[in-house]
Amino acid sequence: MKVINGTMPDKWLAKWINPELPHDVNERQPASVLRRRFTLDTKNEAKLFITCHGLYVAEINGMRVGEFVLAPGTGDYNRRLTVQAYDVSSMLRIGENEIVVTLGDGWYRGHVGIDGLSNYYGSDIALLCQLEMGGKAILVSDENWEGSQSGPTRLNDLQIGEDYDARMEQISDWHAVSVLDFDYDNLAATQSVPILEQERFPGRLMKTPNGETIIDFGQNLAGYTELRLTAKAGQRVSLWHGETLDENGNFTQSNYDPVERNKGGIPQRLRYVCKDGLNTWRPSFTIFGFRYAKIETEADLSTASFTAVAVYSQMPQTGYFTCGNEDVNRLFLNSLWSMRSNFCDIPTDCPTRERAGWTGDAGAFAPTAVYLADCYPVLRKWLGECRLAQGENGLVQNIAPVNNSGSAYSKMIQGAAGWGDACIIVPWALYEAYGDTSILEENYDMMCRWLEFCGNRAAGATRPQNENNPWKEYLADQGFHFGEWCQPDVDNAAEMQKAITVGVPEVATAYYFRSASLLSIIAGILGKAEDGEKYLKIAENVKKAYRFTCTSNGKIESERQCEYVRPIAFGLLEGDEVQEAADTLDDLVVRNGYHLNTGFLSTPYLCSVLADNGHVETAYKLLLQEDCPGWLYAVKHGATTVWETWDAIRLDGTVHDSFNHYSYGAISGWLFSGVCGIRLSAGRLTIQSKPHPSLGFASAVWESPYGRIESSWKYEGDRLVLDVSIPDRLESEVIWPDGSSEHLCSGKHHKEIEQRIDTRK
Numbered sequence: 001m002k003v004i005n006g007t008m009p010d011k012w013l014a015k016w017i018n019p020e021l022p023h024d025v026n027e028r029q030p031a032s033v034l035r036r037r038f039t040l041d042t043k044n045e046a047k048l049f050i051t052c053h054g055l056y057v058a059e060i061n062g063m064r065v066g067e068f069v070l071a072p073g074t075g076d077y078n079r080r081l082t083v084q085a086y087d088v089s090s091m092l093r094i095g096e097n098e099i100v101v102t103l104g105d106g107w108y109r110g111h112v113g114i115d116g117l118s119n120y121y122g123s124d125i126a127l128l129c130q131l132e133m134g135g136k137a138i139l140v141s142d143e144n145w146e147g148s149q150s151g152p153t154r155l156n157d158l159q160i161g162e163d164y165d166a167r168m169e170q171i172s173d174w175h176a177v178s179v180l181d182f183d184y185d186n187l188a189a190t191q192s193v194p195i196l197e198q199e200r201f202p203g204r205l206m207k208t209p210n211g212e213t214i215i216d217f218g219q220n221l222a223g224y225t226e227l228r229l230t231a232k233a234g235q236r237v238s239l240w241h242g243e244t245l246d247e248n249g250n251f252t253q254s255n256y257d258p259v260e261r262n263k264g265g266i267p268q269r270l271r272y273v274c275k276d277g278l279n280t281w282r283p284s285f286t287i288f289g290f291r292y293a294k295i296e297t298e299a300d301l302s303t304a305s306f307t308a309v310a311v312y313s314q315m316p317q318t319g320y321f322t323c324g325n326e327d328v329n330r331l332f333l334n335s336l337w338s339m340r341s342n343f344c345d346i347p348t349d350c351p352t353r354e355r356a357g358w359t360g361d362a363g364a365f366a367p368t369a370v371y372l373a374d375c376y377p378v379l380r381k382w383l384g385e386c387r388l389a390q391g392e393n394g395l396v397q398n399i400a401p402v403n404n405s406g407s408a409y410s411k412m413i414q415g416a417a418g419w420g421d422a423c424i425i426v427p428w429a430l431y432e433a434y435g436d437t438s439i440l441e442e443n444y445d446m447m448c449r450w451l452e453f454c455g456n457r458a459a460g461a462t463r464p465q466n467e468n469n470p471w472k473e474y475l476a477d478q479g480f481h482f483g484e485w486c487q488p489d490v491d492n493a494a495e496m497q498k499a500i501t502v503g504v505p506e507v508a509t510a511y512y513f514r515s516a517s518l519l520s521i522i523a524g525i526l527g528k529a530e531d532g533e534k535y536l537k538i539a540e541n542v543k544k545a546y547r548f549t550c551t552s553n554g555k556i557e558s559e560r561q562c563e564y565v566r567p568i569a570f571g572l573l574e575g576d577e578v579q580e581a582a583d584t585l586d587d588l589v590v591r592n593g594y595h596l597n598t599g600f601l602s603t604p605y606l607c608s609v610l611a612d613n614g615h616v617e618t619a620y621k622l623l624l625q626e627d628c629p630g631w632l633y634a635v636k637h638g639a640t641t642v643w644e645t646w647d648a649i650r651l652d653g654t655v656h657d658s659f660n661h662y663s664y665g666a667i668s669g670w671l672f673s674g675v676c677g678i679r680l681s682a683g684r685l686t687i688q689s690k691p692h693p694s695l696g697f698a699s700a701v702w703e704s705p706y707g708r709i710e711s712s713w714k715y716e717g718d719r720l721v722l723d724v725s726i727p728d729r730l731e732s733e734v735i736w737p738d739g740s741s742e743h744l745c746s747g748k749h750h751k752e753i754e755q756r757i758d759t760r761k
Helices: 326-342 359-372 376-389 408-412 422-434 438-460 492-502 505-525 529-550 562-570 576-591 603-612 616-623 631-636 663-675
Strands: 016-018 032-040 046-053 055-060 081-087 095-104 126-133 136-140 146-148 153-157 161-165 178-180 187-189 195-202 204-207 213-231 236-242 269-273 277-281 288-297 305-313 319-323 678-681 684-687 697-704 707-716 719-726 732-735 741-744 747-754
Touching: 032 136, 046 055, 046 095, 095 126, 095 153, 195 213, 213 236, 213 269, 213 326, 288 305, 305 326, 319 326, 319 663, 326 359, 326 631, 326 663, 359 376, 359 422, 359 603, 359 663, 376 422, 376 438, 422 438, 422 505, 422 678, 438 505, 438 529, 505 529, 505 562, 529 562, 562 576, 562 603, 576 603, 576 616, 603 616, 603 663, 616 631, 616 663, 663 678, 663 697, 678 697, 678 707, 684 707, 719 732, 741 747
Parallel strands: 081 187, 161 269, 684 732
Antiparallel strands: 016 126, 016 178, 032 095, 032 146, 046 081, 046 126, 055 095, 126 136, 153 161, 195 305, 204 213, 213 277, 213 288, 213 305, 236 269, 236 288, 319 697, 678 684, 697 707, 707 719, 719 747, 732 741
């Protein structure tokens, strides 16, 4: 049963009802159960409209309504709370019917965000639902419903976990509900896709060196564990979930768990009390990031089974890549699984510690995400949250929806370059992949207001060391910025302090230019010629300011790779300066032993910048680097997702930081756009693969919005064999590795090039 998007009642007759009895607002409550019995004389087409404060699971006559997990999803509930509509015609019957709804805490009042705050939107739990038949309301939430806190779900929290007592599944203790005075102004029909249960991974029981029993599911993911065991009533099962084992092979949560939070950290714990006989259960109101689970129980596990259930937004895979190097194939899958793990209604940074919609992460990964899966609905919804979170002055928050404490510090660090710019970068990535101008139209006002904020910040003041810049009013050297962020071999805490005290004009001004340039193009696409000219002029002046302060007449003097990658990728250099900078970048990488030292913002562009400027060999050596920092270091250490930091497992085996951040998985975008050369820009397809014998062969398939695009190559003796496939009604310029080019129409195309391979490399 699917959610019917874009549908709301013509008129709400339902009331907001609270099933809980009076209690201390800081006292954790069991999940509430509500029910209503009703009689039907006839049957007709019926729709259930439903939402809540918290999370809901609805059943009609014992059958679950829809497959939406963690419904109604997340968002800034004060501004927009989505309503789901379901066709429930087949679930109703003539005569007596019963609807039962269980409410959990969810994002509304459970622990959320970086600070693990609770009661963020309110301390109440409440239901609003309306059942219509033939367009008329036949059942609404009101004072005639009953409520109970005597159901089996005794505790629930997105971050902490869930407690369930199977002996309490038959509820007999019901009481009246109360009607709450909430309005309907923040209600909006669902326009996105549901969160669903997806892949399932059977677990393998094993003993750790310290004697604990753990379950290895073989894949790091976001979701929860389903248990199945035969037990005696009252026997208990406890499961703690974690991403990795420690240096001794024992279960740990130390890599991600801030123990000072919630007065006990983030246990990611399930506690289940068995009923007599067969017990089959999975939680309803929590989600974890994990590969392993530690189990404690007195029950017999000899016939028990445990299954990890992946949970993420409905987002079919569209990109497929394979090559002659199995580690690179695993790297691609790791990128895909980190995307799946973090696209839960909105894109988040990690499924364990923060679970926050960081703009910087989405901006860095969106050009890759559009290859890997049909993520348009998820990113579109999240951009709506960015619009809601935008300040009156145009500032774009670092996280959307906002879920921080509102402290002076949290307010001070907002609007970082490369983070706020995601409000332009992400819609542009979606437009290039899907060719749909509506995503630009929806977000155009947000983009313009963000650029105005950047302009006002740049023009407002200039640091003393930059006062001699003739274009100083276009130099972005004010405000807080994370800078390049998370560069290896750099003290990032010190870099952040430096950014606060002296600014990071190279990063901030480059992104100011990037956003102004893109917005000029976007304005032209939308027929706003005057705006386009205005933003182009801003971009030209920002470029002058950048070149005066951040380069020496176009020459870059730095030992950091990022300061070459960014100006090349963004178009801040001119003429021969591009090749000179690329050659210097190549030299820096070579002298660094073919290791990168780029950080969060420029790593996605690194291999592309090198390969597109004649340094294909170096790009591949970076791709295949097995030492730290390098993409294959994690793979060689058994990673099944992308790590937050390059050395999440240090050489001594100690673990730290998240094991499931998709950002550095942006390299998989280059596997499509560079290795196999598929580049799509709003219906204009170019294929220009950059083969290298180190992979032997490579093949990319993209089920694009325009149809199936394929590009592959392989080395056979002294021949390079290439094949491309172009979908119907799409044409492509294909630039072959020998420099020749063809304008090709739909269909399959084959090319063989004689190419002597230097086997000494």
